[in-house]
Amino acid sequence: MVRYPLQPFEESGEDMSEAYDRAWQASITDPQAFWGEAARALDWTSPPSATFTQDDGWFPGGTLNTAYNCLDRHVEAGWGDAIALVYDSPVTDTIRRYSYSELLAESGRVAAMLAALGVEKGDRVIIYMPMIPETVFAMLACARLGAIHSVVFGGFAPLELAKRIDDAAPKVLLTASCGIEGARTIAYKPMVDEALELAHHAVERVVLFQRERHRADVIEPRDIDWDVLRADTASDPVPAPVPVASADPLYILYTSGTTGTPKGVVRENGGHAVALAWSMRNIYGIGAGDTFWAASDVGWVVGHSYIVYAPLLVGATTVLFEGKPVGTPDPGTFWRVIVRHGVKTFFTAPTAIRAIRKEDPDATFLARIGTGKCEAIFLAGERADPDTIGWLEDKSGLPVIDHWWQTELGWPAIASCFALGDVRRKRGSAGLPVPGYAFAILDESGHPVPVGHSGAVVIKAPLAPGAFRTLWNNHAGYARNFATFDGYYETGDAGFIDEEGFVHIMGRTDDIINVAGHRLSTGQMEQIVAAVDGVAECAVIGADDAIKGMVPIAFVVPRAGFDGDATLAKRVIAAVRAELGAVAALKTAFVASGLPKTRSGKILRNLLRKIVNGEEWTVPPTIEDPAVPAALHSLVRQHESA
Incomplete structure (x- = not known):
């Protein structure tokens, strides 16, 4: 095992806008050295033989286990009593905290449950579950086994779930009896049952976690109760972390395709872990002992990257929130969570802020509750309009940073790298290119447009670590992303780069x-x-x-x-x-x-x-x-x- 010490985040004290400029230049002019150094933040079972090759991608020859890097190594380093996961659910009036040792134990037990059902390295597991700790346990359990999880957003209709089942061909499907969306309770099991009838692929077993709010029927012999399976495997040893190749898939995450057929973005273990660990320290300013909250859902890429994996990779505390920005119980719930758990960096969507502003235009809840230890608010998910950013900055007194990325990329590509001290930002722009990404704006013929002129937003290939390198069962579909503009990834967005280098994403170029x-x-x-x-x-x-x-x-x-x-x-x-x-x-x-x-x-x-x-x-x-x-x-x- 090649091990590198875990460190808290510390500011360097240098002129930080220069630190950003230097980092970006280094990542573009010598990406091998830049990302080779970044890879030292992880523990590798076998170190990579290279940083990048065109045929094998990022960190070829290297083997690792993502769950080990998220949990075991921190416990082994004496970090076991630190809080890893906070579950805050205003819709069920529940708060639970899990230390790194406890999260390791819980995810290990789920790994034993899956192993008892025959799940092995490379097998797929569909996770159709709400925002509860068991969902996080399941994702980490799959990673521990080297299995490939595919989380489907709870609430997707049965036909959409069936399409994903047919494409991923999972051995096991994990679900819960219900999800809670504000005041509504949504029964999951009937949708799962219908999806399994619609799907051509036969799932071997369905594991059902029963919630007190609503209990569901178990259809034997296909279905098994989560708690029953846990009890039956209580004496089974926790499986050891399975080393996987850097290029082996960690998960498949489906996103809408223009033809109505979902496309399965494949995330590789090595590049994903390196990129996320780097982003936590250098974009968000989060290290060991800090608390980070991404107010998203694990069914989205934000939830995968910044609720589950990235905070745990650096030894931070992550918040899992089951609620809404308004109505659970009021528009002060976000600020309450931030203060209650000592959140240092907060990540949410502009939609959430607009909903809060609609209910509380004068920010009376924010003024009364405050933002505690929070140092910055990041927005992503859709374009943040300047008026919303201005309102939030005025009312919170914090820097509000819009940034941009996609499911395909897995982590931010445009941002103000706050942790590098680069607080330069311009309302209406998502920021500056993140180290690892070189952007261009091209016309329909593939020629660069003048500064300030709109065109197709593209990124120079190869993409940074963590970005997708294929689509599940559809490499030809992946290749089409690079077919329009030779040497560039076509983002599907239109926009422009202004004279100061800020990138402005203005809208989609497709439907x-x-x-x-x-x-x-x-x-x-x-x-x-x-x-x-x-x-x-x-x-x-x-x-x-x-x-x-x-x-x-x-x-x-x-x-x-x-x-x-x-x-x-x-x-x-x-x-x-x-x-x-x-x-x-x-x-x-x-x-x-x-x-x-x-x-x-x-x-x-x-x-x-x-x-x-x-x-x-x-x-x-x-x-x-x-x-x-x-x-x-x-x-x-x-x-x-x-």
Whole structure:
């Protein structure tokens, strides 16, 4: 075992904006040396033979175990009594704390449970569970065994879960009897049962964790109660951490594909651990003994990276929060959690801050409760508008740092590296490129655009450690991300870089919209809407929303004979909800006599967006029927005034 000492975070005291500049330059001019040094933060069973090769990726030849790096090594180093995980659940009025020794023991027991079911290195395990400690135990247990977990966001509709089951082909599925979403209790087991009926792949065993709020039926012999399995394996030894190759998958995380088929982003063990450990110390300023809180969900990449793995890799305390920014019980819940647990760095979505501001515009709860030991607030998930950032900075007195990344990347690519002292930021920009990432803005021909001009946001290949290197069962789909612009990863976003080097992400270049941090495909929604009886043609676009960032809006043209069908709009909404779940947030469907189209038949979705958003619009010269936009404008305005 190659071991390196765990250290608390300490500021270096140098001119920190220069520290950022130097780090970024070093990562671009000599990435082998830069990331080779960063890899020393981990314990390797076998050290890498190189830092990077084109064929084998990051840290080839190296073997390690991510769960060991998160837990065992800290306990072995005498850190066992330190708090690793805080579970704060205002929806169940529960707070529990787990030391590193206790978290190691709990995840070890789940590893023994999975091993008893035959789960081995390389097997897949679907985790369809809420924000409870057992979910974290399960993820770490899979990592311990060298198994590949795929967490599916609790609340996804059965068909979407079935698609993921068929693609990942898991041996075991772990679930809970319910999730608690604010005041609502959502039964998970019926959705799991339906998904298993829809799926072609046969899952061998389902392990069910029963929650007191709602208990579910166990279908024998396929299902087994979590507590029963735990009791049956209580005397089984905790499996030793299984060494895996740096390039071996740690997890598969599915994100929306433009065709309606989810794409499974594969995260490799070695590069993931190196990148996350580096980011905690150099972006967020978190080391051993610090408390970090990412107010996200483990079903998202933020939850994978910054609730479960990154804080534990550096020996910090991580907060697992089961609640909402408002209503559980009030808009002061975030500030209460920050103060209660001594959070040093806080990470949330702009959506959450907008919801808090809507309920408490004068920040009276924030003024009364305060922010305790918190030093900075980071925002990500969708673009943070300057007004929201300004409000939060004014009311909290803390630096509010927008930053940008994607499921595919796994960790921030644009940020103000706060821990390097680089507090330079510009409202409306996600910040400066993070060390390891070289950005460019290209036109449709692949040529760089002038400074300040918009174009396609791309990242020079190879991508930094931690970023995806393939898609599960779909390497051709992965390769398409690099096909449009030779030598660059196409992010799918449009934006510009200003004269000071700040990167501005302005929106998607495809039909993926961001609804409160969920990336959803309007193309996929259109497929669902088009299948509704009575729909002749349709378009789904993303409209601006003050709380969620964007929400989908549907426009449908009825088939002959359905012109007077008063149920059509409701059926369209119900169909999307049934297939994608409530997360799709489609609540408005306009039934229109026609859609704005070019003479070649292309639907003018940008025009629809402008009409819905109340922006200035003109009739394009290529339009097929010049009367359609005005009719739609009238329809939308009537709806708003109703």
